Amino acid sequence: MTNIKDVAARAGVSVTTVSRVLNQHPYVSEQKRKAVLRAIDDLDYYPNINAVHLSIGKTHLMGVVLPYTDHPYFGLLLKGIAKKALEHNYKLVLFQTDYQKRVELEALQMLKTKQIDSLIICSRGCKWSIIEEHLQYGPIVVAEKREDQPVSATYVDHYASFTAALDYLYEKGHRKIGYTISRVTGTSSRDRDQAYKDFIKRHGLVYRADYIIDKCLYFEDGKKVIEHLQSISEPPTALLATSDQVAAGVMLCCHQMHIKVPEELAIIGFDNQPIAKMMNITTMEIPLEHMGEHLFEQALGGGVNSKEVTVSLIERGTV
Amino acid sequence: MTNIKDVAARAGVSVTTVSRVLNQHPYVSEQKRKAVLRAIDDLDYYPNINAVHLSIGKTHLMGVVLPYTDHPYFGLLLKGIAKKALEHNYKLVLFQTDYQKRVELEALQMLKTKQIDSLIICSRGCKWSIIEEHLQYGPIVVAEKREDQPVSATYVDHYASFTAALDYLYEKGHRKIGYTISRVTGTSSRDRDQAYKDFIKRHGLVYRADYIIDKCLYFEDGKKVIEHLQSISEPPTALLATSDQVAAGVMLCCHQMHIKVPEELAIIGFDNQPIAKMMNITTMEIPLEHMGEHLFEQALGGGVNSKEVTVSLIERGTV
DNA sequence: TTGTACGCGTTATCAT
DNA sequence: ATGATAACGCGTACAA
Numbered sequence: 001m002t003n004i005k006d007v008a009a010r011a012g013v014s015v016t017t018v019s020r021v022l023n024q025h026p027y028v029s030e031q032k033r034k035a036v037l038r039a040i041d042d043l044d045y046y047p048n049i050n051a052v053h054l055s056i057g058k059t060h061l062m063g064v065v066l067p068y069t070d071h072p073y074f075g076l077l078l079k080g081i082a083k084k085a086l087e088h089n090y091k092l093v094l095f096q097t098d099y100q101k102r103v104e105l106e107a108l109q110m111l112k113t114k115q116i117d118s119l120i121i122c123s124r125g126c127k128w129s130i131i132e133e134h135l136q137y138g139p140i141v142v143a144e145k146r147e148d149q150p151v152s153a154t155y156v157d158h159y160a161s162f163t164a165a166l167d168y169l170y171e172k173g174h175r176k177i178g179y180t181i182s183r184v185t186g187t188s189s190r191d192r193d194q195a196y197k198d199f200i201k202r203h204g205l206v207y208r209a210d211y212i213i214d215k216c217l218y219f220e221d222g223k224k225v226i227e228h229l230q231s232i233s234e235p236p237t238a239l240l241a242t243s244d245q246v247a248a249g250v251m252l253c254c255h256q257m258h259i260k261v262p263e264e265l266a267i268i269g270f271d272n273q274p275i276a277k278m279m280n281i282t283t284m285e286i287p288l289e290h291m292g293e294h295l296f297e298q299a300l301g302g303g304v305n306s307k308e309v310t311v312s313l314i315e316r317g318t319v
Numbered sequence: 320m321t322n323i324k325d326v327a328a329r330a331g332v333s334v335t336t337v338s339r340v341l342n343q344h345p346y347v348s349e350q351k352r353k354a355v356l357r358a359i360d361d362l363d364y365y366p367n368i369n370a371v372h373l374s375i376g377k378t379h380l381m382g383v384v385l386p387y388t389d390h391p392y393f394g395l396l397l398k399g400i401a402k403k404a405l406e407h408n409y410k411l412v413l414f415q416t417d418y419q420k421r422v423e424l425e426a427l428q429m430l431k432t433k434q435i436d437s438l439i440i441c442s443r444g445c446k447w448s449i450i451e452e453h454l455q456y457g458p459i460v461v462a463e464k465r466e467d468q469p470v471s472a473t474y475v476d477h478y479a480s481f482t483a484a485l486d487y488l489y490e491k492g493h494r495k496i497g498y499t500i501s502r503v504t505g506t507s508s509r510d511r512d513q514a515y516k517d518f519i520k521r522h523g524l525v526y527r528a529d530y531i532i533d534k535c536l537y538f539e540d541g542k543k544v545i546e547h548l549q550s551i552s553e554p555p556t557a558l559l560a561t562s563d564q565v566a567a568g569v570m571l572c573c574h575q576m577h578i579k580v581p582e583e584l585a586i587i588g589f590d591n592q593p594i595a596k597m598m599n600i601t602t603m604e605i606p607l608e609h610m611g612e613h614l615f616e617q618a619l620g621g622g623v624n625s626k627e628v629t630v631s632l633i634e635r636g637t638v
Numbered sequence: 639t640t641g642t643a644c645g646c647g648t649t650a651t652c653a654t
Numbered sequence: 655a656t657g658a659t660a661a662c663g664c665g666t667a668c669a670a
Contacts, residue, residue, distance in 0.1 A: 049432040051663035075389030370647030
């Protein structure tokens, strides 16, 4: 590998001058600049980025922690992040965790060892205290609500948006409302659960554990949902789906089983993805791509600030 | 940042000994090892990975070039790659190109400047000669068929699988067959187009440009497809969809428009994704996740070898 | 405007 | 078994 020294020798100048040319610094005569450029060309020289990183202490690499990449929710978040990364000439290091803490810790470790400049955590698995410990090594931003914490965050208020959806269904006359979640653990599921319990309490309804369906993430989980609902007594008249994907899957199954939507089952999705528009699904719009962009900019900026994104109801044909 | 020198001083040994302890080399007395470990603990020392990379000339970073992350096709490919990366303790640097050559060139550049050890190109946009030029800097593997080239590849024979699907439809009595593609450029679209033309010729059918529908990638593109088919004279009786996503979208539209599948329109998808199983869609199975795994291992291995993955017809209810 | 020399943090070589 | 030191390739005070 030819290095800066070789170039300097060939051009008959010092390495400093070569470095100056490389980094477009001022104070280098046109004559020497030409000589350097020619030498670079002759020797097919290109800098070793690791040496640059070691020297300046930055990598232009940003870490992104998320559980899956093959799910539209994180896919859209990632799309927003990637868009901004492209703009700012940053590269992304992907940590697909499958909810394994180990992978998340490795990301934190890479921040500590300066292999990445900053870290975006889209879905946290490890304890909060571990995040805090690593804040000293570089900017960390999360996609969850953390009040009074020295961490930047862009998040959806799942409690509020879930409550809004429940209230909307209540207004429409529904009293038996079920919902699906992706997994029992996780902050968003917990928030939704709390919102549901408070809603039940506020309206004096009965809490039924069998109205809650776990592990619903994908389109194809719709089948499971319908099968479950048909297996219980007094099935709900309305369903809050984890996402538009799940809502769409449920709708398709309703078609197949000749269950009328919304007459026999009302459905609300989340995200407002294209599929919801196409299938005319009422949904709570979450600007995922925009969230991703904002997460990136927070990570880049380094300062600490929190942003709650607005979720709005899109009324369509499934309620 | 405390460094190896500080540790050495604190432990009363040389940096070499510290390095030996760090890298579990032999020839270090138990006594000194203990001292070093204590010093590491006392000082909260952790190595600067960039320095390690500079020294050993490797980064344990693998680049992945793909157009989108929010599409199930690439999502699954990426999933396979990520799985193997996890196993081998590699990290992935993602290059989401949106089919911009610039981003692809940056990936190649990062290989050249040793910021990544190797590169997986899932969808190529730049000229082949550019790829060849960069082979000297590290392993590059591609997801397309390249015969007699010094590059590793894992790919689907799109020509063969498309031909197989066409023949299957022909056997079933179809003579007017349309198909959708994601974009006019791109190797897979070209292969499919060629297969179609050859098929037409072999059976003495007429080639109709309006049987080919461009820019179909997502579920929601199904609507566009149906609208197009209804706008032309003598619409096809069978359709080869870009992917199961598109096939599913088309099917849903057929439901909505009361078009009977397969009686009025037969449909074949590609990939055999979960959605195809759920909707009982006949499809050509492509083992995407497995392809991703194989791509990673080729990139890791460094040798040159080609693998054509087998595509098989899954007969279900849409033909 | 240019160059020398050192620092970044680690590994590898070669003595001892 | 251990350590001094060169090497990795680059950026940048500081001196000239």
